[in-house]
Amino acid sequence: MFCEQCEQTASGNGCHQWGACGKSPQVNAVQDLLIHCLQGLAQVALRARELGIKTQVADLFTCEALFATMTNVNFQQQRFTEYIKRAIAIKEKLKAQIQQVSNTLENWSELACFEPDCNSSLVEQGQDISLKFISQSGTDIDIFSLKLTVLYGIKGVASYAFHAQELGQADEAVYQFCYQALVNLQCQDLSLNDWVNLALEVGKINLRTMELLDAGHTKTYGHPIPxxxxxxxxxxxxxxxxxxxxxxxxxxxxxxxxxxxxxxxxxxxxxxxxxxxxxxxxxxxxxxxxxxxxxxxxxxxxxxxxxxxxxxxxxxxxxxxxxxxxxxxxxxxxxxxxxxxxxxxxxxxxxxxxxxxxLPGFREDEPPRQVMTGFARNAVLGVADQVLAAIGSGKIRHLFLIGGCDGAKPDRNYYTEIVEKVPQDCLVLTLACGKFRFFNKNLGEIAGLPRLMDVGQCNDAYSAIQIALGLAKALNTTVNELPLSLILSWYEQKAIAVLLTLLYLGIKDIRLGPTVPAFFSPNVLKLLAENYNLKPITTPDQDLAACLG
Ligand code: FSO
Ligand code: SF4
CATH class of the missing domain: 3.40.50.2030 (Rossmann fold)
Structure with missing residues (x-):
């Protein structure tokens, strides 16, 4: 087994015996087999699209199936067997439609023709596919690193697209990109530069996908309010x-x-x-x-x-x-x-x-206690004048976005400690599940604004980005010039997609922890450090001093 898609990955260099998340080698193998089948489906769907054939069933299915392979989503081998069978069925149906429309006999690639033998072990076939993928890409460690970045990034994109389409929001460009990226993962002739660009393109398409999801949420349920x-x-x-x-x-x-x-x-x-x-x-x-x-x-x-x-x-x-x-x-x-x-x-x-x-339910009422949520883009940008005036008068010295995923490792205490140590004249915006380390702390107020504001889920990263862009626009500057520091915690593949979006937007000086992704090779990390000044977290004191310096 080989999987290093999340931060929890064993010994920081890949789960090889059993997933640290609890995923078995068998499930990992059928997930890899499913991804391979999705690549074949992607190639056929791209051809169908060229011919003007609607691919909506394949679009939705591909997003759901990719989502199912993300960390901590689905541990059930039987479900992946069903996904594999559906991927093949949808692909064959599309091929038949293509044949009806196309005047020539299609010359399908090996990938488009691939079909696992459902009467023999899918686990063994999945293991073979994984080994093939690693041996084909593994000779160039940096290209392999970027291929994994792209694969994990589009899993994040697919999960956002899945949620967006549930709420009636879709963009053909998102599906088209996911299909092309899945097919590209099989390409042997892309250069390192091509892979860097493709990773940034994942960030670009993820921004669009998060925009769709934001529209789905706000058009259906209204803009969040504190x-x-x-x-x-x-x-x-x-x-x-x-x-x-x-x-x-x-x-x-x-x-x-x-x-x-x-x-x-x-x-x-x-x-x-x-x-x-x-x-x-x-x-x-x-x-x-x-x-x-x-x-x-x-x-x-x-x-x-x-x-x-x-x-x-x-x-x-x-x-x-x-x-x-x-x-x-x-x-x-x-x-x-x-x-x-x-x-x-x-x-x-x-x-x-x-x-x-x-079940018994709760037997009595507990004494009241509460937290605040709902500081999404509309709410925060609604008080942008107040924020900007407070920045201008020196009442607010700096803003911190301390957000991202939580996890079980003790080094994540960094995030609690840094929030506790943020000086009184600074605001903290947060989002995603990492906030639960400090979400119920009373940090007080500055200039009539709560010092701790919850923007929302990791799925609301779009909202946080719009807040940063909105403040920058109001000050006629760039996000990089704002008195704002991004201190992120990552765990799974949605966080990778969001990170790629921030890089695509040219946002620099991001601090990432608790560890850097294991799938970033030393050269890829160097590139990110040189071009974006992306850096690992250090200690709360050191990072605060650097951010405020
Ligand atoms: Fe957390 Fe889990 Fe939202 Fe992630 S619940 S870790 S980025 O999957 O999704 O923030
Ligand atoms: Fe390991 Fe994470 Fe993959 Fe689970 S999802 S097998 S913990 S790298």
Missing amino acids: TPVPLNTKKGKAILVSGHDLKQLKALLEQTVNTGITVYTHGELLPAHGYPLLKQTYPHLYGHYGTAWQNQTREFAKFPGAIVLTTNCLMPPHEEYQDKLFTLGPVGYAGLSYLPGNSEGTPDFTPVIQRALE
């Missing part, structure tokens, strides 16, 4: 919804109206409370329970109701809470109940509701 979110629980039956998917959360809220069940968010769904059309329409969307994904085994075990996981990050579940945990969409784990979607992708949540009613 909103207090109870952290205390209240007496009664309960359902906890984790992951990132607002559409699935809304569907569950719809189906739990008048059941007496209270719905809590977990992890990356905290910012859901900031969306007016969710909060106002569904008063039983009450509060937030728990913290970041890596604490779920403890938090899910204690939750006295049913739990739904809409996306990553799923950890291998402990036996004590398996019977109350449900998955949907691309998420899967053998032994957990899966909620299949209808033609619109919406599940029937009846089994979740029944389970929640069987």
Whole structure:
């Protein structure tokens, strides 16, 4: 097995025996086989598009299947077998359509013709494919590094595109790019420079994809507004919804109206409370329970109701809470109940509701405590004049964007410590699940503004980028010239896509931790350091001094 797509990767140089995330070598092999099948499908879809044939089924399927291979999404071998069979079926259907339209007999490549033998071991075939991919690319370590960067980046793009299309937002250019990138991963004749450019193109297309997702969220649920979110629980039956998917959360809220069940968010769904059309329409969307994904085994075990996981990050579940945990969409784990979607992708949540009613729920009300969320681009840029005046008068010295993923490693305490040490005359913007290390700290206010503002999920990185661009525009300068420092934590492939977007935008001086990606070769790291001044985090004191210096 070889996988080094996430920050948790074993010994910092790839999981080879078993995934540090819990992914088995068998699942890793069928994921690699699926990616290969998706590359064949991509080649056929590109030809279909050339001929004007609609590829919507392939587009949506490719995004979901790529999403399923991301870290902590799907650990279930059977689901990947099904994805592989579907990839082949969709490809063959497209080929037949192409043959009907095209006047000549198509000369399909080996990749487009590839079809695994579903009657023999898919695991062995996946292992062969992985070895072939590594041996073809592995001779040039820097090209291999950039190929992995592109592959992992488009997984992130695909996950954002998946969410955006759920909310009716799509752009042909995104699918076209993903197909081309998948095909390019098989190319032997691209130069190092070509790969650098392709990685930056991933960043560019990711910006567009995040824009689509932002439009999907804000057009469907309104612009987030600063909103207090109870952290205390209240007496009664309960359902906890984790992951990132607002559409699935809304569907569950719809189906739990008048059941007496209270719905809590977990992890990356905290910012859901900031969306007016969710909060106002569904008063039983009450509060937030728990913290970041890596604490779920403890938090899910204690939750006295049913739990739904809409996306990553799923950890291998402990036996004590398996019977109350449900998955949907691309998420899967053998032994957990899966909620299949209808033609619109919406599940029937009846089994979740029944389970929640069987379970005891919370026995009493806890004393109130709360956090704020909802400081997305509209809210922050709405007070841009206030922010800029405070910067101008020296009341606000500096802004920090301290955001990204959380994880289990102790060196992530850096992020808590740096937030605690940020001087009183500085603002902290945050986003994604890394904030749970400090989200409930009372950092006070400056110039009538809270010193800690939660922009949203990792899926809202677009919003944070717009805030930076908006402030730069108002000051007639560039993001690099703003009194702003980006201190990011990464864990999985969405974070890679976002990092590539920031590089595509030419944003410099980003500090990245807790470690730099294992798949960046020394030369790729050198290039990023020289061209973008991208650097690893050091210590909170040293980094703060450098940012404020
Ligand atoms: Fe966290 Fe997980 Fe949102 Fe990631 S829940 S780590 S970047 O998958 O998705 O921030
Ligand atoms: Fe290892 Fe991360 Fe891959 Fe899991 S996703 S196998 S932890 S590199």
